Amino acid sequence: MYTTIFDELFDLSQEMNRLFDKAGKTDSKWPNTNIYESKDEYILVSKVPGLAKEDIEVTLKDNSLNIRGERKKDSPEKTKLLLEERPAGKFERNILLNEKIDSENIKAETSNGLLIIKLPKSPEVKPRKIEIK
Numbered sequence: 001m002y003t004t005i006f007d008e009l010f011d012l013s014q015e016m017n018r019l020f021d022k023a024g025k026t027d028s029k030w031p032n033t034n035i036y037e038s039k040d041e042y043i044l045v046s047k048v049p050g051l052a053k054e055d056i057e058v059t060l061k062d063n064s065l066n067i068r069g070e071r072k073k074d075s076p077e078k079t080k081l082l083l084e085e086r087p088a089g090k091f092e093r094n095i096l097l098n099e100k101i102d103s104e105n106i107k108a109e110t111s112n113g114l115l116i117i118k119l120p121k122s123p124e125v126k127p128r129k130i131e132i133k
Contacts, residue, residue: 030091031067031115042097042119049113050074050086056115058108060101065119068092100124 031046046067048056056069073088075081100122108117 030087031093033067033093033095035095041121042101044095044115044117044119046093046115046117047113048110048115051110053110056110058115058117060103060106060119063097063100065095065097065117066092067095067115067117 031048033044033046036043036045044065048069051069051071055071056067059066059068068091070090071086071088097119102120102122105120106118108115110116
């Protein structure tokens with residue numbers, strides 16, 4: 001099969017559209033989060049450097065965990081910003097969980113720039129052994 005100049009122009013056009021579609025956007029979700037599962041609970045670990053616990057709100061509704069907050073700009077006085085890689089502003093992250101959670105026993109803490117949330121599974125969804133009589 002042969003190509004023409006029009007094929008190359010079309011490919012270039014597609015590539016330019018892809019670049020401009022992504023301009024100003026990031027593919028990553030913030031806060032970056034790892035989710036772990038054990039037999040008894042889910043554990044979420046989110047990176048929240050520079051945020052105090054008062055800047056973060058965690059809620060659970062049904063099986064959806066919501067993490068929201070705000071990182072405030074922290075520019076020193078009488079300075080000009082030359083490079084900005086730490087986003088400032090409000091953020092929100094929703095995570096849908098597969099199983100019911102024991103909402104009365106959820107624990108959340110911040111430590112060394114990490115938000116750690118322990119979500120125990122509801123006793124009704126835990127597997128249980130059935131005795132055969």
